Amino acid sequence: MAGEKSSGNENVVFVGKKGTMSYVLAVVTQMNQGANEVMLKARGKAISRAVDVAEIVKNKFVTDTKINDIKIATEEITTDEGNLLKVSAIEIQLLK
Secondary structure (H helix, E strand, O other), rough: OOOOOOEEEEOEOOOEEEEEEHHHHHHHHHHHOOEEEEEEEEEHHHHHHHHHHHHHHHHHOOOOOEEEEEEEEEEEEEOOOOOEEEEEEEEEEOOO
16 A cells, blocks of 8 residues: 555655555545654655655645655665666655
């Protein structure tokens, strides 16, 4: 499911190939259930979708939300053939 919780109190939404509104719904649902903080995480081509999700949530759905922190990184992934790929990653922290 898009809005999985990781260990601890951190609510994380992993942004991938689904439509943008699926992830917006996941974030809004978590905030409506009492979460004051939601972390959006994405890699590669999904980074622009994660930024869109953050902006849509902030501007249209939960207008008292603010973007607290943005972290960027490069992750190394090993393919099935054993090759090493470097993929960009982003974490966007939304606070209510």
